Amino acid sequence: MITLEAVHKSFGPKRVLRGVDLTIPKGESMVIIGGSGTGKSVMLKSVLGLVTPDQGKISVDGQDVTHAQIGRDRDAFLARFGMLFQGGALFDSLTVWQNVAFRLLRGSLKRPKAEAREIAIEKLRRVGLTPDVADLFPSELSGGMQKRVGLARAIAAEPEIIFFDEPTTGLDPIMSGVINDLIREIVVEMGATAMTITHDMTSVRAIADKVAMLHDGVIKWTGPIAQMDESGDPYLDQFIHGRAEGPIEAVR
Amino acid sequence: MTALTTPLAHLGRAVLAFLAVTGRVAIFAFDGLTHVFRPPFYLREFLTALLHIGWLSLPVVGLTAFFTGGALALQIYAGGARFSAEAVVPQIVAIGMVRELGPVLVGLMIAARVTSSIAAEIATMKVTEQIDALVTLSTHPMKYLTAPRVLAALIVVPLLVGIGDIIGIYGGYIVGTQQLGFNPASYIKNTVDFLEFSDIFSSMVKGCAFGGIAATMGCYFGMQSGRGAQGVGQATKASVQAAAVLILAANFLLTSVFFAS
Numbered sequence: 313m314i315t316l317e318a319v320h321k322s323f324g325p326k327r328v329l330r331g332v333d334l335t336i337p338k339g340e341s342m343v344i345i346g347g348s349g350t351g352k353s354v355m356l357k358s359v360l361g362l363v364t365p366d367q368g369k370i371s372v373d374g375q376d377v378t379h380a381q382i383g384r385d386r387d388a389f390l391a392r393f394g395m396l397f398q399g400g401a402l403f404d405s406l407t408v409w410q411n412v413a414f415r416l417l418r419g420s421l422k423r424p425k426a427e428a429r430e431i432a433i434e435k436l437r438r439v440g441l442t443p444d445v446a447d448l449f450p451s452e453l454s455g456g457m458q459k460r461v462g463l464a465r466a467i468a469a470e471p472e473i474i475f476f477d478e479p480t481t482g483l484d485p486i487m488s489g490v491i492n493d494l495i496r497e498i499v500v501e502m503g504a505t506a507m508t509i510t511h512d513m514t515s516v517r518a519i520a521d522k523v524a525m526l527h528d529g530v531i532k533w534t535g536p537i538a539q540m541d542e543s544g545d546p547y548l549d550q551f552i553h554g555r556a557e558g559p560i561e562a563v564r
Numbered sequence: 565m566t567a568l569t570t571p572l573a574h575l576g577r578a579v580l581a582f583l584a585v586t587g588r589v590a591i592f593a594f595d596g597l598t599h600v601f602r603p604p605f606y607l608r609e610f611l612t613a614l615l616h617i618g619w620l621s622l623p624v625v626g627l628t629a630f631f632t633g634g635a636l637a638l639q640i641y642a643g644g645a646r647f648s649a650e651a652v653v654p655q656i657v658a659i660g661m662v663r664e665l666g667p668v669l670v671g672l673m674i675a676a677r678v679t680s681s682i683a684a685e686i687a688t689m690k691v692t693e694q695i696d697a698l699v700t701l702s703t704h705p706m707k708y709l710t711a712p713r714v715l716a717a718l719i720v721v722p723l724l725v726g727i728g729d730i731i732g733i734y735g736g737y738i739v740g741t742q743q744l745g746f747n748p749a750s751y752i753k754n755t756v757d758f759l760e761f762s763d764i765f766s767s768m769v770k771g772c773a774f775g776g777i778a779a780t781m782g783c784y785f786g787m788q789s790g791r792g793a794q795g796v797g798q799a800t801k802a803s804v805q806a807a808a809v810l811i812l813a814a815n816f817l818l819t820s821v822f823f824a825s
């Protein structure tokens with residue numbers, strides 16, 4: 313279970329998170345929606361310790377991780393996580409399969425090279441990529457393919473907690489469908505806890521158990537996906553129907 | 565009153581900012597060094613760094629040293645002729661190259677070539693979230709990126725300096741024997757007889773220090789990079805500036821330690 317309590321984060325004068333409260337129960341799929349630039353990525357990164365909150369508390373399974381430093385404990389903590397970055401964040405000095413198998417080639421999860429490669433190719437297949445991309449470099453792939461390699465890397469070590477930052481942005485509708493199914497499968501089959509950021513309402517309906525909407529630095533609404541359409545919340549309604557008119561200003 | 569104090573305030577702020585940066589760099593350098601000696605070690609990264617910092621720098625180091633050695637021989641000959649001391653060319657070229665110009669020029673070339681490329685590479689990794697990705701994959705960026713590069717530079721730059729010294733002396737030898745009429749055998753004998761172990765030792769120590777500075781500055785400014793392409797450009801510029809100035813300052817310091825007694 314992941315809990316955020318009154319998390320604040322500013323970058324200089326820009327107050328991005330202004331008291332985020334959110335709970336993600338174990339084994340559930342939480343989808344975060346909200347306008348671009350509202351701090352969704354910053355929120356994910358603060359759970360991972362990549363961004364240190366100015367105030368508030370973040371805990372994972374009851375353990376306070378707000379100010380965890382990089383070190384042995386942190387490695388053990390991070391070994392339970394998989395993260396797909398918004399831009400893919402593939403290592404461009406390594407080939408595709410070495411990216412996917414990064415964790416399996418070094419550190420505590422290290423295994424023989426041939427085995428790591430096999431697992432990488434299997435994960436690539438699961439995100440709809442053929443084995444012949446394995447030996448290419450990330451710069452030789454299209455944006456959507458890079459995204460899927462990033463996804464394969466995030467799930468390669470079968471983490472218990474997975475964060476997806478805009479997994480379907482830049483993919484065609486069919487590939488989006490494949491990725492949505494995959495995320496759903498990971499949550500159901502592996503019992504993983506997932507937190508997904510997306511703007512794609514089809515994705516939201518396909519993968520969410522619960523939805524949370526971030527606006528103005530706070531969680532404006534959160535609840536089960538079934539209640540999303542009848543929430544009566546004007547912010548949420550405007551967002552899910554994509555209306556230009558409403559309480560959320562179009563110019564931010 | 566303010567007209568008087570404002571420049572002072574500016575100066576004060578600049579000094580404080582400089583001290584703060586120096587402190588942060590020192591902490592970073594120390595942190596980087598401790599990671600050099602603590603596992604896990606990344607052999608592949610280390611070998612790649614050796615290749616880039618050492619082997620691929622050879623052409624530029626060789627050319628720089630060769631031309632400088634040649635020019636040095638010409639200058640010393642012309643200068644020495646004023647008080648009929650032309651004969652000292654081999655000795656002064658040797659001492660000038662080994663004690664000062666070899667290490668300094670190699671250091672500056674490494675700052676231009678290696679510091680800039682390390683800073684740009686790491687800054688790009690920072691900007692494209694690759695550093696964050698490393699952390700989430702339980703890999704310490706200081707260990708994976710900084711330690712192999714710093715260690716490689718500490719080992720390989722002294723070797724480059726040694727090679728630079730030899731090629732510089734050879735440049736002087738070519739000019740001396742082809743153009744200035746020195747006898748080849750006595751030129752070599754004069755060089756070898758004149759150089760002392762302490763000259764060569766100081767050259768190596770300088771190379772080690774300058775290599776460490778060059779790699780550390782590249783890593784530090786890369787890791788500190790701001791966002792976007794502009795951030796990468798800034799980081800690269802700042803790293804080369806800092807490395808060059810620090811190398812020259814360290815050279816002065818080391819020369820005082822070794823030779824001013």
Ligand SMILES: Nc1ncnc2c1ncn2[C@@H]1O[C@H](COP(=O)(O)OP(=O)(O)O)[C@@H](O)[C@H]1O
Binds near residue numbers: 350
């Ligand atoms: N490292 C950083 N330094 C400065 N500003 C940042 C940083 N990371 C994010 N921001 C700012 O925080 C805001 C929220 O960013 P982000 O979380 O990426 O938005 P999104 O909701 O689209 O994912 C943006 O205005 C961004 O400019």
Ligand SMILES: [Mg+2]
Binds near residue numbers: 353354398
């Ligand atoms: Mg984002």
